[in-house]
Amino acid sequence: MAADIENLGRRGFLTGRLAPARNAIRPPWSRNETLAAACTGCGACAEACPQAIVRLGAGQWPQIDFSRNDCTFCGRCAEACPEPVFDRAIPAFPHVALIGEACFAARGVVCQSCGDACPAGAIRFRPRLGGPALPSLAADRCTGCGACIATCPADSIAVMSPIAEPAHV
Known part of the structure; x- marks a missing residue:
């Protein structure tokens, strides 16, 4: 818990808000640093999201819940925010998907739901002898x-952050 506490300046001191959790998935075009500096926790981004994946988490910081839906990059969260939290000049998310060991195909069950759902075509399936094709993610x-x-259906996909954050000038 103490690792989440940072000096947030006057706003953090006066509101008593903890720093945004480092492991939470943030809305597109936002980062923990900009949230800590400018987010007021008003919830306008969550209300504007047509996919209902943006919600206010601990400390009233917006975060993404991919368990029910995906991000369509419509930009409504960024448009609704009255503060300078969103920067559409940076990549939307600093993460990519990671397919875990619980994947049905890796356990011998035919499943290609992740590849069928991927709008970018980043998940392909490699045929293998003696079992169903295995998913392969093209991180780029x-x-x-x-x-x-x-x-x-196996809840075996998570996110990891291999993308380097751009330097802000």
Whole structure:
């Protein structure tokens, strides 16, 4: 818990809000640093999301819940925000999908739901002898939208952050 507490300046001191959790998935075009500096926790981004995947989490910080739906990159969360939290000049998400060991195909069960759901075509299936085709993720094509996460019946897909954050000038 103490690792989540950071100096947030006057706003953090006066509101008593903890720093955004580092492991939470943030709305597209936002990062923990901009949330800590500018987010007021008003919830306008969550109300504007037509996919209902943006919600206010601990400390009233917006976060993404990919368990029911994916991000369509409509930009309504960014448009609704009255503060300078969103930067559409950076990549929408700093993460890509990661397919875990609980994947049905890896356990011998035919399943290609993640590949069927991926709008970017980042998940392909490699044939193998003696079992169903295995999913393979092309990280350079993955947009981080979460379509595969919402669809996976084995809950074996998560996100990881291999994308380097751009330097802000």
